[in-house]
Amino acid sequence: MSQIQLAQPSAAAATEDVSAPVDLVALARWMDENGLESGPVHAVSRIGGGTQNILLRFRRGAREFIFRHPPAHPRPESNKTMIRESRVLAALASTGVPHPRLIATCTDETVLGAVFYLMEPVAGFNATVAMPGQAKESPELRHAMGFALIDGLVALANVDHEAVGLSDFGRLDGFLERQVGRWAAELESYHRYPEWSGRGELGDVHGIGAWLEQNRPVGMRPGIMHGDYHIGNVLYHADGSLAAIVDWEMATLGDPLMDLGRLLSTWPDGDGPPVLSMRVDPSTGFPTREALIARYAKKSARDLSNLPWFEILACYKLGILLEGTYARAQAGKADPATGARLHATAIALLERARQRITSNREKVQQ
Template sequence: MSDTPEAPPGLDLVRLRERLDRDLPGGVDGELRARLFEGGRSNLTYLLEDASSRRVLRRPPLGHVLATAHDMAREYRVLDALDPTAVPTPRPLLLVEDDAVLGAPFYLMEHVTGTAHRDAGALAALGEPRVRALGLHLVDTLVELHAVDVAAVGLEGFGRPEGFLERQLRRWGKQLAASRSREVAGIDELQERLAKALPDSPPPALVHGDYRLDNVLVGEDDRIRAVLDWEMSTVGDPLTDLGLLVMYTELARRFDGVLPGAALAPGFPSGARLVERYAVGSGRDVSRLGWYVGFASFKLAVVLEGIHYRWTRGATVGSGFDRVGELVPAFVEFGLESLDSPKEH
């Protein structure tokens, strides 16, 4: 019987230990153990522990995947670029781009202690003043991210900001076309109206791509210790991040239990307050934000319709997937409402 601790799926602890001993001499103290963080929807994230330290390992999902969709080097490059900036991120430690160790590329980063708030009850226990301050700090951190000088941190060429919104809308339209199995009232209208009313983007910035409260770690002092999950990051229109954050905040109130619900905690700022804070901090014109909220709603509707499509074909298992399809029209309706707002949110 082996004395080697059991490894979670996707890790080979013996090969990993050999590689770490080679690339980080003396970096592993005693037995190496690992566990998979639950709840990841895409790339897999593991906690690595030895006798004296904790680190985090990220790798692509198991099975055949598109390399461009799970690019470890891309994520690592962002963390490395942001490490000296004011944006709180885990420090990157090691990038392994070959498949010899785990059957896929992976990277290692420092472990950051903090809470990813997903539950409104747990967040509400902080009290309204602290919840309000945390919500505003979330926006201030986004302002810091969008203020990063992309060229100065070595991220020139990281994205294609020219025609960014048009390309994004076209991409999600193709996703919708590939997931069609029924008529969804209003979804084509939403797509057409978004295409006809494309705003002029502000100067490009580093965009997170999925910025929200449960993608940051918060310390005991209610300060954000690390922004996580950079797999969708690029250089593009910064207001897409704000539009997504506002959509998640407002729709959490409509669909408690479906979207991350921490924004339901008493004291968490409204979408309008988040926008106001961002406008003051960034100096950007947010008068067209209704379009960005509508676009975020369209993207989420397409994601949910894709899940529904796979569920109808028996390709998705688990609880709750049978109800996902019921939510899509409501997201479409919210997107249309955002476009109809006189001040565009």
């Protein structure tokens, strides 16, 4: 695309938008140094989402940008996470995986106080925010949207992580062996909040962990994992195809079947409470979990014989993670209403894990 030639202004001419949570003057100065358009940073708007990271859309010169930065009070690992996110986006540029295109990364923390990066905007909609036009009216289109989720997941799982320069992006040795212990320790760590009511309402969490340890698959076919793959972390084109997979902060190397397990863990199938839902409206028309699995089996060469293990692990892991918000909420460190909602979801997820264990045992005995 040709760019409009503008007179080169001072970086100090950047719009002083008092609502912007970052220094736009410093941002414009850095963009000047890296040849990223010219003129004022303007039309700044904040993009909402399920993360505390700062996500902005703005214009400069003839181009729009998406800006991603850690929260105002960064967590200890925030800068490392930003670098990893931008690295995986850069690696995916040569693949068929739909993703936001990386423009540039700033690792100099003196510019804005933390690592940040710029991406190309993606034209698309998030189904958990609003179903527009035909997507809201057509069950057939929503059916295609469900299959598009699987197609994106298969495309990611098929990427040769070594060929795209991500051979050191995660520790593959002992990956599956580490999972249960890691999340069991996370649950135990919530006792640091004396106000936490404990694991009583969660049921027999230890029993789920014991089953996972006893039935762990032998070996795996490694690949790139998104880490939190669900319908709220993708954007769709109007025709129901995937425009982009977003929110890569948990990406790593491991077994890509964990992403499929994560998707299935909250996919409604009639055997769980309403709290386990995709959080989309309307939700009719989407494929059943059985249809999603069949699609994955058709599109991928991966062995799905151990898929129940991965779904049960996903329920176990996600349930424990969500309970952490509840523990923080009871300690006055998170929103009480959000904590209560996620606590209910954690209970439902762990109950689903136990149901899946029972179903799996019955199948084995038949």
